Amino acid sequence: xxxxxxxxxxxxxxxxxxxxxxxxxxxxxxxxxxxxxxxxxxxxxxxxxxxxxxxxxxxxxxxxxxxxxxxxxxxxxxxxxxxxxxxxxxxxxxxxxxxxxxxxxxxxxxxxxxxxxxxxxxxxxxxxxxxxxxxxxxxxxxxxxxxxxxxxxxxxxxxxxxxxxxxxxxxxxxxxxxxxxxxxxxxxxxxxxxxxxxxxxxxxxxxxxxxxxxxxxxxxxxxxxxxxxxxxxxxxxxxxxxxxxxxxxxxxxxxxxxxxxxxxxxxxxxxxxxxxxxxxxxxxxxxxxxxxxxxxxxxxxxxxxxxxx
Amino acid sequence: xxxxxxxxxxxxxxxxxxxxxxxxxxxxxxxxxxxxxxxxxxxxxxxxxxxxxxxxxxxxxxxxxxxxxxxxxxxxxxxxxxxxxxxxxxxxxxxxxxxxxxxxxxxxxxxxxxxxxxxxxxxxxxxxxxxxxxxxxxxxxxxxxxxxxxxxxxxxxxxxxxxxxxxxxxxxxxxxxxxxxxxxxxxxxxxxxxxxxxxxxxxxxxxxxxxxxxxxxxxxxxxxxxxxxxxxxxxxxxxxxxxxxxxxxxxxxxxxxxxxxxxxxxxxxxxxxxxxxxxxxxxxxxxxxxxxxxxxxxxxxxxxxxxxx
Numbered sequence: 234x235x236x237x238x239x240x241x242x243x244x245x246x247x248x249x250x251x252x253x254x255x256x257x258x259x260x261x262x263x264x265x266x267x268x269x270x271x272x273x274x275x276x277x278x279x280x281x282x283x284x285x286x287x288x289x290x291x292x293x294x295x296x297x298x299x300x301x302x303x304x305x306x307x308x309x310x311x312x313x314x315x316x317x318x319x320x321x322x323x324x325x326x327x328x329x330x331x332x333x334x335x336x337x338x339x340x341x342x343x344x345x346x347x348x349x350x351x352x353x354x355x356x357x358x359x360x361x362x363x364x365x366x367x368x369x370x371x372x373x374x375x376x377x378x379x380x381x382x383x384x385x386x387x388x389x390x391x392x393x394x395x396x397x398x399x400x401x402x403x404x405x406x407x408x409x410x411x412x413x414x415x416x417x418x419x420x421x422x423x424x425x426x427x428x429x430x431x432x433x434x435x436x437x438x439x440x441x442x443x444x445x446x447x448x449x450x451x452x453x454x455x456x457x458x459x460x461x462x463x464x465x466x467x468x469x470x471x472x473x474x475x476x477x478x479x480x481x482x483x484x485x486x487x488x489x490x491x492x493x494x495x496x497x498x499x500x501x502x503x504x505x506x507x508x509x510x511x512x513x514x515x516x517x518x519x520x521x522x523x524x525x526x527x528x529x530x531x532x533x534x535x536x537x538x539x540x541x542x
Numbered sequence: 543x544x545x546x547x548x549x550x551x552x553x554x555x556x557x558x559x560x561x562x563x564x565x566x567x568x569x570x571x572x573x574x575x576x577x578x579x580x581x582x583x584x585x586x587x588x589x590x591x592x593x594x595x596x597x598x599x600x601x602x603x604x605x606x607x608x609x610x611x612x613x614x615x616x617x618x619x620x621x622x623x624x625x626x627x628x629x630x631x632x633x634x635x636x637x638x639x640x641x642x643x644x645x646x647x648x649x650x651x652x653x654x655x656x657x658x659x660x661x662x663x664x665x666x667x668x669x670x671x672x673x674x675x676x677x678x679x680x681x682x683x684x685x686x687x688x689x690x691x692x693x694x695x696x697x698x699x700x701x702x703x704x705x706x707x708x709x710x711x712x713x714x715x716x717x718x719x720x721x722x723x724x725x726x727x728x729x730x731x732x733x734x735x736x737x738x739x740x741x742x743x744x745x746x747x748x749x750x751x752x753x754x755x756x757x758x759x760x761x762x763x764x765x766x767x768x769x770x771x772x773x774x775x776x777x778x779x780x781x782x783x784x785x786x787x788x789x790x791x792x793x794x795x796x797x798x799x800x801x802x803x804x805x806x807x808x809x810x811x812x813x814x815x816x817x818x819x820x821x822x823x824x825x826x827x828x829x830x831x832x833x834x835x836x837x838x839x840x841x842x843x844x845x846x847x848x849x850x851x
Contacts, residue, residue: 381560384827388785389819393565396807396815397572473684480686480789481804500690500793508694515687523682 269458272535279531285524289517293343296336304329304337305488315509322513325495326502334490335513341491342472342521345405349471350464352410357417358460362448364418365425376422383415391474395483402485405478409471420463424456458536465529469522476518492518547835554831561823562612566605569812595619617817622809628817631802636821638708639787639798645718646783647776650725655772657726658733659765662741673730680727685786689720689793706795717794721786725779729772736768743767773837777830784822 263271273279297304300319307329316323322331364375382390391408398404428434429452437447472492478484479493487494495514502510592598596607611618617628661673683691696716697705703715740746741764749759784800791800799818806814 381557382564384557384830385561385564385823386781386785386826389822392788392807393568393815393819396810397568469682476684477686477789481807483807496687496690511690511694515690519683519687522684523678526681527678 269532269535273531276531276534278527279535282524282526282528282531285520286528289339289343289521289524292336293339296339297333299336300330300332302330302333304334304490306330315507323509325498325510326507329488331495331510331513334495335492335517338490338492338495338514339517339521341402341485341489342475342493342518343468345402345409345475345491346468346471346521346525348406349409349413349474350467352406353414353417353467354460354464356410356414358421358448358453360414361418361421361423362425362452363444365422366429366444366448366452368426368429372422376419379415379418382412383419385412387412387470388474388477391478392481392483395478400483400486405475405484408478409474413467413471417460417463417467420459421456424459425452428452428455459533462529462533462536465525465532469525472518472521472525543838546838550831550834554827558823558827561827562609562820563605565816565819565823566608569816570601570604572810572812595621612820617821618813620811620814622811622814628813631814632799632817632821635797635799635802638796639791639800642714642717642721642791642796642798643780643783643787645714646721646787647725647780649718650722650729650779650783651772651776653722654726654729655733655765655769657730659737659760659768661730661734662737662768663760665738670734673734677727677730677734680723680730683723685720685724686789686793688723689717689790692716692720693793708796708798713794717790717796720794721783721790724786725783728775728779732771732775733768736771737764740764740768770837770841773833773840777826777833780829781826784826 273283308324312324312326322335325331325334360375360379364372390412394408394411395404398408425448434447434451437451442450475484475491476493476496479491480497482497484493485491492514496511496518499507499510499514502508589598596604599607608618615629617632619627620631623631657673657676661670664670693705693716696702704710704713705716707713746759746763749763787798788800788803790796791798792804795801799821802814803818803822805811806818
């Protein structure tokens with residue numbers, strides 16, 4: 234059989250300059266996290282949450298130094314002042330500057346929130362990761378233990394433990410962490426159970442990697458998305474729990490300020506018409522919870538667009 | 543089905559036992575002893591008191607004694623009240639707490655479901671945005687802050703509703719609202735996303751094609767199927783409501799078990815704290831048991847999974 238296509242040299246011309254780049258990939262490769270960030274940027278509510286979070290962090294850092302008052306200094310000639318040029322948020326019933334106290338309180342509340350989330354994250358990853366990887370009886374026992382602990386309402390457990398511990402920042406964080414890690418552990422376990430059947434994990438196992446290595450190199454990075462969402466949503470929960478504890482008189486001792494203690498100190502003052510003393514910490518707590526909640530929701534949508542409704 | 547119910551029941555008993563044990567042990571780790579505060583107490587009186595409350599016996603004996611009396615629904619004596627036992631306190635407080643809790647959960651479920659359905663049905667219209675803004679506010683504002691705002695405006699400023707006692711139905715309005723906001727917001731969000739999923743199913747189109755009326759489809763096809771996820775979270779929401787009621791009851795001065803618990807904390811009256819915790823856990827575990835059964839009954843798919851496990 235003879236081909237009836239005759240290829241002669243004059244059929245070919247050198248490629249023209251303007252056509253050289255048609256096959257080139259112009260945009261840089263988009264990594265997973267960059268893609269998430271792009272989707273997150275389109276979510277106005279989540280961006281508002283991110284802005285508020287950053288603003289709160291900034292004010293927590295510099296706020297206490299801005300107007301020259303300290304959080305503990307009492308001045309009984311200046312008590313119960315409404316917001317004015319001297320005291321931007323007014324003063325409380327002991328004549329302390331509310332602006333300074335509010336941002337000092339922000340430090341404590343945010344510190345507790347982040348630390349609690351961090352500890353839950355670390356314990357949760359190890360416990361959930363090991364249960365998910367080992368499977369079988371170990372998994373069964375570990376999950377039963379966590380299930381029983383989890384059936385005690387979180388806040389009730391925290392309150393009970395705080396009755397035993399001394400009052401202070403670290404006791405609060407410890408009390409929160411005793412059962413706070415469970416949701417994270419369950420989440421990680423579920424993810425690990427799904428992932429460990431995947432080929433790349435089996436390959437790692439076949440090559441003799443030990444459990445910790447597989448956990449660190451393969452499983453944790455792949456479950457980072459849902460974990461990040463969970464961490465973001467743990468922070469407002471911890472801030473809420475701290476506020477509740479302080480409100481019950483089990484939180485931060487005076488003269489330190491947290492938003493919860495400020496609300497609880499100001500509770501009596503609404504009857505004499507000093508509503509701003511209560512409103513300022515109350516609004517700050519709500520704003521923080523709002524910011525973290527919408528940011529967490531936005532992250533969840535950005536990480537998995539399929540879930541978006 | 544019976545086998546499943548029996549298994550769930552055993553599990554509930556085991557959980558309850560764990561809660562009792564954990565709480566009992568926590569109470570005993572509290573440094574100092576309950577009568578140390580009354581400093582001038584003669585040695586003989588102190589000894590008699592300890593003997594009377596069996597505090598001189600080994601921990602294990604105290605523990606088994608407490609368990610056996612609990613089986614007979616005896617929560618023991620109060621340390622701070624000479625005339626009332628913990629049982630008397632619970633008998634007094636429970637009807638009040640039950641009333642408040644039932645009202646709050648009903649309001650949360652009904653209003654939350656209406657908001658969720660309206661939002662999903664009018665997706666991306668103003669009704670949707672309004673409902674979701676309400677839901678975000680509900681999740682961001684802790685119940686005790688909601689309570690103080692409600693008191694400030696509706697009771698102190700405008701005098702619409704009375705507060706600080708528990709006499710007429712008007713007294714129940716503000717605490718019910720404060721307590722139900724969080725679960726309501728949660729249910730609204732859940733109901734919305736679950737409705738959106740159901741509305742996109744093929745059988746919805748079939749129903750429309752058959753010429754069924756919109757309202758009929760909405761009630762018998764959409765809501766009926768979308769309600770399941772709401773049932774699953776009812777247990778967690780009730781737990782939330784109960785812990786929320788501690789603070790709401792003490793803010794509004796409602797003589798329920800929540801207030802009893804908080805007073806127990808302030809007075810360091812350990813049998814009262816222990817008793818109210820155990821009582822609340824009993825109710826909660828019982829409710830979760832009922833919800834689990836109801837869930838398998840509502841959704842036959844779950845039953846199969848439950849029985850195979």
